[in-house]
Amino acid sequence: MIRTGLRWLLALFYGVAGYVHIANPAPFLQIMPGAVPFPEAVVFWTGIAELAGAAGLLQPFSPKLRRAAGIGLALYALCVWPANMNHFVLDMARADGGLGLAYHIPRMIAQPVIIWLALWVGGTTDWPFRHRT
Template sequence: MANVEIWRKRCRLGLFAFYGFAGFLHLAFPAPFLSITPDWVPDAPDVIMLTGVCEIAGAIGLLMPQTRRYAGTALALYAILVFPANLKHAADSLSAPTTSSWQWAYHCLRLPLQPLFVWLAIFSGGRKRPRHI
């Protein structure tokens, strides 16, 4: 059981760094995120700013024992909700006339990893498995 907690802590720290940095980028440099936001998203600049704030809040929440479970759940939901932007980014990038091999590699790896981000957030937050009856 101690081994699981060690990995949970490592994953928490990794997600803290990842989401904290991503949140900072959303706030400091919103243009790249605006370019991948689907057209049907209303008030895209405000949504990008809000997503940055949510990422930073979730990252900080993972480090606090009182909010860890909620932050993990919120970041898992966040990873699900931003998936349409990831799909649009991949579609736009891969259908461009000058698509490089690194873009193909990035998107072919990134899209299937989204469920892993969901799981990592839940795992890092400390959600317990249901007991078997």
Template sequence: MPADLLPDRFANIRAAMRWILAAFYAAAGIAHLWAPDKLLAITPSWVPFAPQVIFITGLCELVGAAALLTRPLRWWAGVALAAYAVCVWPANFKHAIEGIELPYIANSWLYHGPRLAFQPVLAWWALYCAGVIDWPWRTRR
């Protein structure tokens, strides 16, 4: 039997990861729409039309969260959310390096260090829970 037809031993884990990630992105999307001025402070100066970009990214996070939970759109949502995680990384660096105060977020390297290190994990998480990749638990043929 080809590997792509084998039952996914981690289906329940992937499902739980999908719901957690969808909740995370839904909350982030609401934050983008609710308090865009706060996120504008950490947006790099080279981003054109920053207020509009923050609004659009908020919508994209909400749509991505919903799509991640929808079987026909799941693969595309995983790819899009992984790309998104990489694209917003510069804002996380600016937030950390410039020490910008945001409500409810500690302005300390105890927050920023793990946050910056976790961004690639967030990209992997989106790809894995959407079934785009199987690494590191690929079933051998």
């Protein structure tokens, strides 16, 4: 029951994030590392990936699709981590300190948790909750 609730919550999170990436790409373009080619297309397709992952997590009768969505969203969260780190560095370098450490440190800590959560709610892992025999 907890896994199902968190699966729906994560799907909602990624669904909203996907919509925002497509509807309002400007904030994401600002934090994109300069080495990323075609940043507008990358932001658009990351939004599509988030929406597809969210839809996959919500499939009630397809554990394989939920697992694939969980793996995809975990990989996605891993791949966007450099953009989040870039945002941290650029934001903290601002004269006013940007959003500050109170925003960025929890965000950096949350990234591996989100990666694990996508794998757990997708059914790829039971760690650390496996039953011992």
